[in-house]
Amino acid sequence: MNSMLEQLRNGLVVSCQALEHEPLHGAHIMARMARAAEEGGAVGIRANGAEDVAAIKQVTGLPVIGLVKQNYADSEVFITPTWKEVEQLITAGADIVALDATRRRRPNGETLESLITAMKEQGQPIMADVSTMEEAEYAESLGVDCVSTTLSGYTSYSPQNAGPDYELVKRAVKQLSIPVIAEGRIWSPKEAVKMLELGAYAVVVGTAITRPQEITKRYVAELSVFRLAKEKV
Ligand SMILES: CC(=O)N[C@H](C=O)[C@@H](O)[C@H](O)[C@H](O)COP(=O)(O)O
Numbered sequence: 101m102n103s104m105l106e107q108l109r110n111g112l113v114v115s116c117q118a119l120e121h122e123p124l125h126g127a128h129i130m131a132r133m134a135r136a137a138e139e140g141g142a143v144g145i146r147a148n149g150a151e152d153v154a155a156i157k158q159v160t161g162l163p164v165i166g167l168v169k170q171n172y173a174d175s176e177v178f179i180t181p182t183w184k185e186v187e188q189l190i191t192a193g194a195d196i197v198a199l200d201a202t203r204r205r206r207p208n209g210e211t212l213e214s215l216i217t218a219m220k221e222q223g224q225p226i227m228a229d230v231s232t233m234e235e236a237e238y239a240e241s242l243g244v245d246c247v248s249t250t251l252s253g254y255t256s257y258s259p260q261n262a263g264p265d266y267e268l269v270k271r272a273v274k275q276l277s278i279p280v281i282a283e284g285r286i287w288s289p290k291e292a293v294k295m296l297e298l299g300a301y302a303v304v305v306g307t308a309i310t311r312p313q314e315i316t317k318r319y320v321a322e323l324s325v326f327r328l329a330k331e332k333v
Pocket residue numbers: 115117146167250251254283284285286304305306307308
């Protein structure tokens with residue numbers, strides 16, 4: 101087992117990501133966010149973009165799972181789609197590189213198989229972001245170090261759950277022999293604990309901790325429900 105992965109066992113990985121259009125965008129801000137997560141007891145950080153990964157590596161001692169979100173015209177794959185993004189992450193010092201491990205067509209004719217082979221040749225630990233059980237099994241067969249349920253609900257053919265995909269975690273834990281990371285729409289500590297109870301190796305939480313605009317929206321939505329109910333009385 102990869103020693104970086106071992107550090108994540110039964111712990112909370114905080115995803116610190118803000119895209120260009122988001123208010124907290126910027127490597128400096130994400131590095132602060134990661135420091136806060138470390139102070140709170142996170143065992144690892146998940147981060148988007150080489151710049152953010154490098155900035156976070158400078159200020160925390162935690163393992164960093166790096167990805168690059170990049171859209172290409174000829175593909176739906178947007179999490180570390182090609183070798184170009186993999187290289188950026190390796191140069192930035194990502195401890196684990198996360199990539200889309202669906203079987204969808206990748207940009208520039210690149211393939212999941214060739215990317216994984218090249219990463220393994222470099223000894224680069226790999227997290228496979230999947231949306232279904234079949235993808236998880238296939239990723240394991242290609243030799244990735246762990247799978248994460250990141251993409252469940254974000255491919256057209258996976259269940260479009262409003263909450264976390266417990267079912268996928270449960271099945272993957274049963275059928276795979278590599279660590280299964282629970283990720284995607286986990287909002288509460290209780291949900292995170294449930295994932296560990298199901299056998300998840302670690303839990304990744306992003307939005308519920310690091311996207312204040314989304315956290316605010318949840319409060320505002322609940323308050324509007326209250327106001328509407330009151331107006332009816
Ligand atoms: C689907 C996709 O693009 N997921 C991204 C992957 O890195 C991030 O935007 C998510 O924040 C991350 O997966 C954590 O999930 P949540 O924010 O739901 O806790």
